[in-house]
Amino acid sequence: MRFLLALGGMLCAASVAAAPGYALWGELKYAPGFTHFDYVNPDAPKGGELRLVSNLRTSTFDKYNPFTIKGSAPAYLGDMLFDSLLAGSMDENGAGYGLLAEDVAVAADGLSATFVLRREARFHNGDPVLASDLKFVFDTLMGPYTSPAYKTVLEDVAGIDVLDARTVRYRFKKANRELPLTVGGLPVFSHKWGMENGKAKRFDEVVMDIPIGSGPYRIGPVNFGKDITYVRDPNYWARDLNVKRGTENFDRITVKIYKDSTARLEALKAGEFDLMRFFSAADWARRVTGKRFDTGELVKGEFQHRLPSGFQSYVINLRRDKFQDARVREALGLAMDYEWMNRQMFYGAYQRVVGLFGNTDCQATGLPSPQELALMEPLRKNIPAAAFGPMALPPRTDGDSSLRANLRRAQALLQQAGWTVRDGALRNAKGEPMVIEYLDSNESGARVVSPWARNLEKLGIQLNYRPVDFALYQQRLSKFEFEIMSINYPGTNSPGQEFADMFGSKAADVEDSGNYTGLKNPAVDTLIARMTAAKTKDELLPACRALERVISHSHILIPQWTASTHRMAYNAWRLARPAQVPPYSPGEGWAIHTWWAQPARTSK
Known part of the structure; x- marks a missing residue:
């Protein structure tokens, strides 16, 4: 996809x-007969x-x-x-x-x-x-x-x-x-791909x-x-x-x-390869150092972009009974202290994800517009009531807000949903404890999940971190055999039919689809259809903003974080790049497609 x-x-x-x-929408930037894109070196x-x-x-x-x-x-x-x-x-x-x-x-x-x-x-x-x-x-x-x-x-x-x-x-x-x-x-x-003796193989046999x-x-x-x-x-x-x-x-x-991120980083420092993109703020701030960086052979580059923020999130699987109540899902999000994590773990490198369409014209803010309400009102019975109010924002723990207040709010929501603390654990009316498995394919992810787990423990919730090898991880995701996991959803300036794969009712029952949350909501289906059917930007914007409000107030995703730069370390003695950084460059894809090799250095 x-x-x-x-x-x-x-x-x-x-x-x-x-x-x-x-x-x-409107005119092309490049007129017919243009010779090359502005951000490339045509003579590379x-x-x-x-x-x-x-x-x-x-x-x-x-x-x-x-x-x-x-x-x-x-x-x-x-x-x-x-x-x-x-x-x-x-x-x-x-x-x-x-x-x-x-x-x-x-x-x-x-x-x-x-x-x-x-x-x-x-x-x-x-x-x-x-x-x-x-x-x-x-x-x-x-x-x-x-x-x-x-x-x-x-x-x-x-x-x-x-x-x-x-x-x-x-x-x-x-x-x-x-x-x-x-x-x-x-x-x-x-x-002809996959043909043997002039006969085509079944496509799943083309391996x-x-x-x-x-x-x-x-x-x-x-x-x-x-x-x-x-x-x-x-x-x-x-x-x-x-x-x-x-x-x-x-x-x-x-x-x-390489087997893991530590091996990759050490191989970069040893000169085994020339380019590495970094997603770990701790690695970037503390560990991207060494002799080759001191000599200028390896360079740390932070390249500003204007890409959509995307919506990297903790994904809650609605196929599990314990997550059916939106109040439970909202309570889980209230236990996440992003401000502490960004300050103590991420070195202030990130911004919080808000909704589906951050950094795009589709981003919803404030109260719904009359155009948005016109789309939402006929669907009111399938839309969270709060979606008709201000746009949902992730809870904060700075300024006038605090983690303690958020946890009190979470506790109240859980009680309303029938979950109370008994015998040292949060339990439902049947006495079943709230135990959640967090599935990951990378053991290093435990460091990031641990602060959230500690806060959930204060609510009586046990979050078990479950790392598995990637093959098993893929298999379990394709069959939706998880409770909570993390996905980095890419952003887009022009949302369309792909959102039916991510949030559409039909996709929820299709193995290996992108509807990991398992959401089935007729209002969401209708808004996606209105969004994809829009013929003008004036028709698109109310539809995508209304969709963002409904998804955000459904609390099926717990927003994580995003960055406005691509962090890449590269070998400046071996690689050269264009002077202009294109605003919508896809990270290392920019290097793959537009950089070039430096002339070989002669030893003295």
């Missing part, structure tokens, strides 16, 4: 005229190697097919190997420019989008990218062997028509501003077959359990396109695999 989300908010057309790109030299570690929790991989349900694919494989019809830019929201497609046209009624493929577009095996391949991709992703999230996001796509060898038309069940960008963001692979993509890199040397190298295709068909000029500069990109 990352392939779809990466292009979220790129495209929407209100015209039937063919064009090389579309703006979601090609060559050299980038060595890095991924920010994924997976410790290794067991397949090359990132679209199927079981197993783990290598980090960054999708970005490296698969092109899409449209490409976004890192310095613009709501815009898409032709990559595989040279022309895009959306029907005036919004019920179809037509794409014309470039004649020069080629797969890694030299075959042209044809309309029949796009149909194969769509049919495959909608089939039974891929992640169910694709079915959710593509639910309103009625089908795809092959108009000629290089032209396809996607048909939509209803007008939806999101659908042209969704199909334009699908990864494209050859129908270690080398993908036949159309992207700038191919899979190179692989040391299982240690690293994977992507090798730049010198004949990459799009290397001279304006959307690709100055990008994909490294001949080789090697992704190293």
Whole structure:
């Protein structure tokens, strides 16, 4: 699903005229005929190697097919190997420019989008990218062997028509501003991928077959359990396109695999790789030091961005009876002392997550507007009453607020919900104690969860920290076999159908869907539908803000924290970067796609 989300908010057309790109709301930043994006070095030299570690929790991989349900694919494989019809830019929201497609046209009624493929577009095996391949991709992703999230996001796509060898038309069940960008963001692979003796294998049996993509890199040397190298295709068909000029500069990109964060950090200091992104404030503040930093070989860089905040959260699984009462869920959030954690553990590096759409136009504040109320009133019976008041804000423990007052409020809520302290534990009417399992794939997470657990203990709640290996963690999440866990949900400036996968009623019962909370709420379903059906920004904003209010006041997510910078340590003797930092750069993705290798240093 990352392939779809990466292009979220790129495209929407209100015209039937063919064009090389579309703006979601208003004009494109780059006029037709532009030569390159502003944030790249169009003359960046090609060559050299980038060595890095991924920010994924997976410790290794067991397949090359990132679209199927079981197993783990290598980090960054999708970005490296698969092109899409449209490409976004890192310095613009709501815009898409032709990559595989040279022309895009959306029907005036919004019920179809037509794409014309470039004649020069080629797969890694030299075959042209044809309309029949796009149909194969769509049919495959909608089939039974891929992640169910694709079915959710593509639910309103009625089908795809092959108009000629290089032209396809996607048909939509209803007008939806999101659908042209969704199909334009699908990864494209050859129908020959996975064939044996001229016969196609079932897609879930395409496991270690080398993908036949159309992207700038191919899979190179692989040391299982240690690293994977992507090798730049010198004949990459799009290397001279304006959307690709100055990008994909490294001949080789090697992704190293280490057992844990401590091993990664020590390997960075030892010079085993060149780039590492940091998510631990403690590591960044105290441990990113050493000889190579003193000499200037390794550099700490904090790169400001304007990305949406996202909503990294503790996720409460409503499939468990103990969490059915919203008062219980709210009480759990009141026990979290974020201000103390940010001061004592995070070195003041973070800001608190608020709602779903922080740092975007969709962010709700204050009281609902008349437009929001017009959407919410017909759904009142399925909306928390508090959502009609001020926007929910996470509890604070600074200023006039305190942890003691929050815990008293939590205790009162728990009593109202039928939970009281007896025999040293919080118990329900049946005498059952409130014991919660927190599932994690990283033992180091215990440090962050411990302060919350101590505060919950004051309420009589026992929080057990349960670390498991990543394979088991993935399996339990896919089957929703957890009580509370943590997810870093990416933000978006243009929310759409992906929210049906995260919060839609239908997705709640689909194994491996993104609805981890198990939320089933007709009001949420309706607001998501109104949000995705919006034809103008004036229609979008009330819908997404109303949705944010309902989700926030439902207390199914306990907001965590976010940062307005990308923290990366890199080898300045081996790597060079553009002077301009694009405001919407995706962290290490900026380095992967736009940095280049320094000339080799000569020893004295």
